[in-house]
Amino acid sequence: MFEPVLTKYVNEPNGYTLDFYVQHGGYQAMKTALGLTPDAIIDSVKKSGLRGRGGAGFPTGLKWSFVPKDNPKPKYLCINADESEPGTFKDHVLLERNPHLLFEGCVIACRAIGAKTCYIYIRGEFYHLQKQLEAELVKARAAGYVGTNILGSGEDCDIWVHRGAGAYEAGEETALIESLEGKRAQPRLKPPFPAVVGLYGCPTVVNNVETICNVPVIIEKGAEWFASIGPEKNTGPKLFCVSGHVKKPGVYEAPMDTTLRQLIYDYAGGIRGDRQLKAVIPGGSSTPVLLPDKLDTHLSFDGMVAAGSMLGSAAVIVMDETTSMVWVAKNLIHFYKHESCGKCTPCREGVDWLYKILDKIERGDGEPRDVDLLLSVCENIGGKTLCPFGDAEIAPVLSTIQHFRAEYETYIRTGQSPVQSDFRAAEPVGAH
Amino acid sequence: MSFHPQMPYGEGWHKSDRFIPEEGPAFAFTPEHRAQLEELCTHYPPERRKSAIISALYMVQAQQGHITGNAMRHVAEVIGCSTADVEDVVTYYVMFFTKPVGTYVLQVCRTLSCALNGAEKVTAELCRHLHVKPNETTADGMFTVMEFECLGACDRAPVIMVNNEHWHECQQPGDVPALVEGLRTKGLAALSGCHLVKERT
Numbered sequence: 001m002f003e004p005v006l007t008k009y010v011n012e013p014n015g016y017t018l019d020f021y022v023q024h025g026g027y028q029a030m031k032t033a034l035g036l037t038p039d040a041i042i043d044s045v046k047k048s049g050l051r052g053r054g055g056a057g058f059p060t061g062l063k064w065s066f067v068p069k070d071n072p073k074p075k076y077l078c079i080n081a082d083e084s085e086p087g088t089f090k091d092h093v094l095l096e097r098n099p100h101l102l103f104e105g106c107v108i109a110c111r112a113i114g115a116k117t118c119y120i121y122i123r124g125e126f127y128h129l130q131k132q133l134e135a136e137l138v139k140a141r142a143a144g145y146v147g148t149n150i151l152g153s154g155e156d157c158d159i160w161v162h163r164g165a166g167a168y169e170a171g172e173e174t175a176l177i178e179s180l181e182g183k184r185a186q187p188r189l190k191p192p193f194p195a196v197v198g199l200y201g202c203p204t205v206v207n208n209v210e211t212i213c214n215v216p217v218i219i220e221k222g223a224e225w226f227a228s229i230g231p232e233k234n235t236g237p238k239l240f241c242v243s244g245h246v247k248k249p250g251v252y253e254a255p256m257d258t259t260l261r262q263l264i265y266d267y268a269g270g271i272r273g274d275r276q277l278k279a280v281i282p283g284g285s286s287t288p289v290l291l292p293d294k295l296d297t298h299l300s301f302d303g304m305v306a307a308g309s310m311l312g313s314a315a316v317i318v319m320d321e322t323t324s325m326v327w328v329a330k331n332l333i334h335f336y337k338h339e340s341c342g343k344c345t346p347c348r349e350g351v352d353w354l355y356k357i358l359d360k361i362e363r364g365d366g367e368p369r370d371v372d373l374l375l376s377v378c379e380n381i382g383g384k385t386l387c388p389f390g391d392a393e394i395a396p397v398l399s400t401i402q403h404f405r406a407e408y409e410t411y412i413r414t415g416q417s418p419v420q421s422d423f424r425a426a427e428p429v430g431a432h
Numbered sequence: 433m434s435f436h437p438q439m440p441y442g443e444g445w446h447k448s449d450r451f452i453p454e455e456g457p458a459f460a461f462t463p464e465h466r467a468q469l470e471e472l473c474t475h476y477p478p479e480r481r482k483s484a485i486i487s488a489l490y491m492v493q494a495q496q497g498h499i500t501g502n503a504m505r506h507v508a509e510v511i512g513c514s515t516a517d518v519e520d521v522v523t524y525y526v527m528f529f530t531k532p533v534g535t536y537v538l539q540v541c542r543t544l545s546c547a548l549n550g551a552e553k554v555t556a557e558l559c560r561h562l563h564v565k566p567n568e569t570t571a572d573g574m575f576t577v578m579e580f581e582c583l584g585a586c587d588r589a590p591v592i593m594v595n596n597e598h599w600h601e602c603q604q605p606g607d608v609p610a611l612v613e614g615l616r617t618k619g620l621a622a623l624s625g626c627h628l629v630k631e632r633t
Contacts, residue, residue, distance in 0.1 A: 010628070074477075086543045086582040096628055119475075124486075124527045125583050127597040128626050160475040165486050165525035168581065182482035182517070184524040200480055243545035243586035250587045285544060285582075315586070317545055328544065335543050335581050341524075423548055425556040425605075430542070430566035430579045 001266075004253040005237045006213050010097040016132070018139045021100040027145050029216035033108040034153040036219075041112040045215065047223035049235035053090075054080055054171070054208030055284070055312045056388075057301040060215075064205060066195035067113045073202040075115040077106060080176055080208050081122040084168040085284035086335060087315030090239035091209035093251045095122070095129045098213065099136045103146055103159060105212035108219060110157040113205050117158050121176050124165040133161050168339035172387045173206035174198075175341065186343045187387035210239055230255035234300035242268040244318040245275070256300035256311075260290070263299060264318055275320040279403065283312025285332045286392030288399035289325075309399075324419040325404040326411050329396050330358040336393035347390040350381040354397055361408070364415035371401060371408050451523045453530055456500025461510065465491045469510065481511050485521050489528055493596075498529040526580070527596050534569040534576035536615050539593040540603075542579040545586035553605035554590050555579060561608055574616070588627055599626045 009015035009024065021027070033041055046061030067075060079102070083091040094102060106118045122130050137159060140146040148156045162180055169175045170185035177199045179185035198204025214236055218226045227235045234256040240263055243249045247269030254263070260280060264270065271277055279289045282299065287310040290297075297307040304311040319328065337355045342348045354377055357370050378394040385391075401408060410418045461469065469488055476483040488511060492503045499522050508515040522528045529537075540546075540555045555566065558577050562570050569576040585591045588601035594615075600623040603611065614622025 083584050084582060087545050087586050089584050089586050092584055093628070096626065123584065124525070124596065125580075125593055128599055162475075162483070163486065163490070165489070165521075166527035166580075167525055179486075180483060181480070182485040182511075182513075182521065184520055200477060241586065243589065244548045249545075249589070281544075317548070317586075319548065323548065331542075331544050331547050338526075338581050423550045423553070425552040427556060428552045429556050429559045 002237070002254045002258075005217055006098065006101065006210070006239065007093065007251065007253045010093060016097050016099055016136065018100060018136060018143060018145075021098075022143075025220075026100050027104055029219040030104045030107050030145065031151065033111055033219050034151065034155055036111075038112045038114060041108060041219070044223045045112070045218055048214075048218045048226035049233060050211065050214055050218060050226065051234070051301060052208055053210035053214070053238070053313070055085065055286070055310075057311065060207065060211055063195065063207075064109070064113050066193065067203045067205060068196060069114070071196075071203050074117065075113055076199045076202055076204040077110050077113060077115045077118040078173075078176060078180065078199060078204060078206045079106060079118065079120040079212055080171060080173065080206055081120050081126070082164055082167075082171045082176060083126075083209070083313075084123055084171050084339075085286065085313045085315055086332065087243055087281065087284045087317040088241050088313040089243075090241050090251050090314065092126065092129070093239070094209050094213050095126065095133060099133050100140060100145075101213045101216060102209060103137065103140050105215040106159050107146060107150060107155075107157045108215050109205070109207065109212055111155060113203075115205070116156045118160070119180055119199075120159065120161045121170070121180055122161055122163055123170070124163055127163070130161050130163055137161070167341070168335075169341040169387075169389065172389065175387065176206055177204060184341065186341045187389075189386055231257045231298060231300050231303070234298075234302055238299075238314060240267075240299060241313075241315045242318065243315070245272045245320040245323070246270065246318050247272050254299075256303070257298050259296050260299055260316070261295040263316060264295070268318070271318065271320050273320070275322065277318065278321045278323055279319045279325065279328075281309075281315070281317040281319075281396075282307075283310050284315035285317070285335065286310075286388075286395050287312040288395045289328075289403060290399075291403055322419060322421045322423075324411075324417045324421060325400045325407050326358065326361055326417065327421070327424070329400045330355070330362050332396040333358055333393065336389070340389065340393070344385040344387075344390065346381045346384040347393065350377050350390075351393050353377050354393070358397075361411055362417075366412035366415075368409075368412060370412060371405065375401060451519070451530065453499070453501040453504065453519070453522075456496070456502050459492070459496065459500065459503040459506045461491060461506065462495060465495060466510070482513050482517065485511055485513070485518060486525070489518075489522060490596075493529065498532050532569070535574050537576045537578060537595050539578045539580040539583075539596070541581070541583040541585075541589070541591045541593075543582035545582075546589040546591060549589035550605055551590040554592070554603050554608060557605045557608040558612070561612055575612070585626075594620065594623060598623050600624050601627055 051057040167185040174188035175185040194204040252267040592600040
């Protein structure tokens, strides 16, 4: 099995402390980077092939190179720690067990883009992580790794943790910036892109926690080493989150030529109760559901697109044969209905109708035309919104209908689910 | 005209109900909270104090449990923005309570991974045991049960967050009475905390 890089010490009792980190070679990459020009750092990250780990898979070095050098305004780095995509908990592990790797990455990235200030935007629900991050930041600052004149190099980089208050949409980069400015987390019209007009109207780069944690590794071990891991254009170590009906749910680090089958059966121990696998969501709730026939596909950005889905945030949700796909769609649409920021009409109103129709089917009042009606509503949402939320919310509906249309039709005809689930309540309360 | 041509113009689709906050008693930050807020404002450029609104609102909740009209006006004054700006934020984020809540707010994750592991049963069991519906508070003011969307710890499902800050993992439906009893007698110490955090102690 792959030797972990980012999560090597996550099970060490003191692995999160500054002392442990420094004793195990921490902050060495930063020392190297302080001697490199910003262009050399960007070049190295470009050569490594690192792609953003937040969901879109955009090349990180390229994103950094969009920051204009001649702009006199201050520049900012924002770390997206608003990990909210259902099924995702990889950043949780890094924030909790390897905070100094993140800080080190922040300092290097700030040097690359010419920023002096970095905000770590952490979701409100991660208060327990925020307290620890702040405590470790104090230590890093006292030791001279963060703050003004870092290790006597003349380089300044201040890192602050900013707590959100419960909004999935804050994970979209322009919505994150809005939220950081003290407003509703709603996306902005692009262009201009944040690299030119971002936080406080200044050039800004927004990167995911895992993306930034890869940066010190690239500087330390070299771009060639990084590029040699995994398939072409899908390089470097990757964290996969496995949850749902598996024996050993958790975060597993592996290269992106790992297949879905290896991840589910070798890493996560297989399906709980040795039941049959029914469907897999490979990259968080916003990515289309896959059937077991795609189990031998590489879990890479390009491999998942070829299989008809997306790698997204690499959040693999496993569902066994007792799962009703109509209920899955309804559960996720409830999530999107709750989280839609309300800015774009197709998303806000459309998701409400999707929920109403799915709820009607689930109550046993569905009509034969409802499946096509769902598809028609989806068609009016996809590609018609400012941010990818619209495309995300239709993925569970479209893909469950694509693969399980017969199940929808049986449900509508008989008025009850053709599948019985022992994990559901006999009489659910609230909006289940 | 409805949103979709095949969809009848039905009841209850109109969502523009305006939020009108309760005025509440007079409100001012304690000197400690005020000092803490001023320190937080130094993290942002001097003309960008608005960035600290969310933190200020958390302090309101720490002080009086929920957010009221008077508290929003005070926050606006301290931050230097309009009350509408504050109201805008309060009504958007789910972790701000605009009505009184119990001593322990039990926020049960309901999204897919937790639901696949029995979260529905946990919520149903909590509601049955405490004789409340979701979003209601028990008569003694001890517990509020809420359903929350994905909390981001799907490997330790079902997860419950308590009072926006505390973590409780792998809650089995059958152990709900024990959790409630534990909170009554031992307080927050009854919670499991974050498992990885637990490992290192």
